[in-house]
Amino acid sequence: MSRWRPDARERLQQAALELFAEQGFAATTVPEITARAGLTTRTFFRHFADKREVLYADDAEVPAMVATMMAEAPPSAEPLALIVEGLRTVAETRFEPRKAALLARRELVRADTGLQERDLRKRAAMSEAIREGFQTRGIDPPRAALLAETSVTLIYVSLSEWLDTPNDRKLYDIILKTLATLRNALG
Amino acid sequence: MSRWRPDARERLQQAALELFAEQGFAATTVPEITARAGLTTRTFFRHFADKREVLYADDAEVPAMVATMMAEAPPSAEPLALIVEGLRTVAETRFEPRKAALLARRELVRADTGLQERDLRKRAAMSEAIREGFQTRGIDPPRAALLAETSVTLIYVSLSEWLDTPNDRKLYDIILKTLATLRNALG
DNA sequence: TAGTGTGATGACACGGCGTGTCATCACAGA
DNA sequence: TCTGTGATGACACGCCGTGTCATCACACTA
Structure with missing residues (x-):
């Protein structure tokens, strides 16, 4: 012992x-x-x-995972395709298997402003990782920042809707639907 | 006395x-x-x-201002037009006249993670106000959330670029340019 | 003029968070 | 057998933010 x-x-x-x-x-x-x-x-x-x-110990490696994925993607990959494919991997490996835990955490976060702030910082960290990934791929800084923020918006708006649906709708499908909505709105 | x-x-x-x-x-x-x-x-x-x-006392009334603007806009206004016009007003009345103070605050925020979290919460509060405004106008919740998040992304990405430019470039022009970039990237 | 209520501030105690610092001691490796 | 390392315990401490009651200038009323 x-x-x-x-x-x-x-x-x-x-x-x-x-x-x-x-x-x-x-x-x-x-x-x-x-x-x-x-x-x-x-x-x-x-x-x-x-x-x-x-409350966020299990997500500690997500930004590094995103960075690795972006670095390993073929140089020819278009930014939008990169986002969609990356969000798909994150959704399937990090979110879909943990729905119960994510729901429980969301309830805790809802009830505490300090936790809301921490939650937002985790989103910001993900945005930062994506931004750096795009910049490393040669995209100019303002455009990289815009793409990164939009990626994070896509995943979190979709994640929220996914958590609200009782059945087992695929998160990735919701992401695609959200992206279509965004395209349509900016038409 | x-x-x-x-x-x-x-x-x-x-x-x-x-x-x-x-x-x-x-x-x-x-x-x-x-x-x-x-x-x-x-x-x-x-x-x-x-x-x-x-540090954010001077911005306390911004969400209410956004809500009022959205409520007073003609019902026929398209969401995107509403966003662009709203961001223009916010930019001209709340940001352009306070560039020095905003730069000073940004330096403080950069150096303190607690302040970063508070800063993110202020953005979230603005997003929330916009979301409610869209929902009040009859837009369904997921779409309203997406439009609100995208609006906030637009203003803050543009604001950051504006603060980085030494000359007196108009913030509104940067917002339009950022919107064009976003359209192009998603197109 | 006297009385009364109100609202901002002072004074004080307190619990909880997060950090600095040193001691302890099982374990691994030489 | 010795030594270093690394995780933990023990303790003190400063700061944050809140609860609570006292104080008292001012405004209002009769």
Whole structure:
């Protein structure tokens, strides 16, 4: 038996999610979380930058994943095709298998302005990764920023609609529909 | 002479902006601000919800302004025309006359992740106001959300480019150019 | 003129967040 | 057997933001 039980980070995350579900985000203190995980308060902040971050631990590698995908795509790929294909991969690998967790998180975020801000920053981080990807591919900065922001708008508007639909509609199909709507609106 | 000097809120705001410019946002404490303004710490939080909010006090009425504009537009107005005309008014009345202040704020925001999150929430609030405006005009919710997010993308991408240009290029012209770029990219 | 209510501020206590710092000690590797 | 490393514990601390009650100039009323 080792000095400490393993998987401290995972225990902290699980304890936090449980407590958030039981009593809400704001009503849960970090000492409560660490008590349930059998650790000290200080250790929580060694694994997570702050109390909000624990809710987004599973998405930490998404921006890097986006960057890799954009870097590996053939140079001939058109920006729009790149977006659509990239969003498809992100949708299928990161969102579709986690619908329940995403719904639960959305409820927590709805109820707390601090979490809303953190959520927006995660979107911004994704936009930033996409923007850098486009710029690396030689697209001029303003255009890259515009394409990146539009990509993030597409995925999140579609994600929201997908979470609102009870059945198992494919997120990717909603993305395509949203893109068509946008094209139509800008006609 | 009254019991307290008048304009407590304005004095707090000015003291805060001075101190942020002198030593940065994070390094400035609320007691420092209130000491310079000749008030107590508690009073600061009676005028501003938190330390970040003082930087956005001048933009408090923008969402309501957007809502009013959208409600007063003729029912026949097309969504895209509404957006472009609305962004033009916002640009000319709220942004163009305040370029120096907006540049200063952008520098502060760049240096502090907490301020970045607050900044994103202000964008989200604007998006929300636009979304409600479109929904009130009878546009279905997903489409309204998409149009609102796209509007906010347009204004902020253009605003960023405008702030980067040293001369006095019109923000509205940049918005039109950005819209053309977006159309071209999606076309 | 006296009385009364109102609204902004002061004063004070307090819980919670997040950080800095040093000690502890199982484990791995030499 | 020794030594270094890395994760954790323990503790102090500053700052943020809130709750609560007291204070008191001013306006309003009779």
